[in-house]
Amino acid sequence: MLNEKLLNLLNQQVNKELYSSYLYFTMSNHLHELSFYGASNWFKKQASEEFEHATKLMDYIHQENGKVHLEAIKVEQFKFQTLKEAFEITLKHEQYVTSLIHDLFALARELKDYRSEVFLTWFVNEQSEEESSVNTLLEKINLIGDCKNLLLKFDSELASR
Ligand SMILES: [Fe+2]
Numbered sequence: 001m002l003n004e005k006l007l008n009l010l011n012q013q014v015n016k017e018l019y020s021s022y023l024y025f026t027m028s029n030h031l032h033e034l035s036f037y038g039a040s041n042w043f044k045k046q047a048s049e050e051f052e053h054a055t056k057l058m059d060y061i062h063q064e065n066g067k068v069h070l071e072a073i074k075v076e077q078f079k080f081q082t083l084k085e086a087f088e089i090t091l092k093h094e095q096y097v098t099s100l101i102h103d104l105f106a107l108a109r110e111l112k113d114y115r116s117e118v119f120l121t122w123f124v125n126e127q128s129e130e131e132s133s134v135n136t137l138l139e140k141i142n143l144i145g146d147c148k149n150l151l152l153k154f155d156s157e158l159a160s161r
């Protein structure tokens with residue numbers, strides 16, 4: 001049986017992961033319209049990973065006899081024009097999600113809910129990987145600078161994710 005406060009936070013996290021999925025689909029579509037087809041593909045893959053995270057959390061809530069509450073999702077429309085901006089938005093968002101996961105983990109630990117703590121370890125590691133991969137992409141983008149040829153090459157590399 002899950003503690004009520006923890007269950008509420010887990011539910012909030014399900015909705016944040018679904019929001020992330022929706023956010024990345026929106027960005028993927030916007031990048032497609034900007035003709036960054038590789039990056040568009042990268043964000044589409046990212047969106048389905050976030051959907052899987054939501055599924056993982058819902059499965060865990062059910063496994064522990066909790067009830068899932070889904071909320072309406074609203075995502076702003078983007079005006080960014082560059083890959084750099086797209087990945088900066090992503091890094092900021094992932095850092096925010098990391099802080100939410102850490103709050104959840106801290107609560108599970110405080111409650112001595114060892115099961116939830118072990119379950120959440122996967123998300124702690126996942127956030128570390130996500131931040132690191134986005135950081136690497138941003139470093140590459142910074143090295144590329146204003147070189148259009150390299151930028152297009154970088155974009156096509158993102159197509160193979
Ligand atoms: Fe996620």
Ligand SMILES: [Fe+2]
Nearest residue numbers: 020094097130
């Ligand atoms: Fe993520």
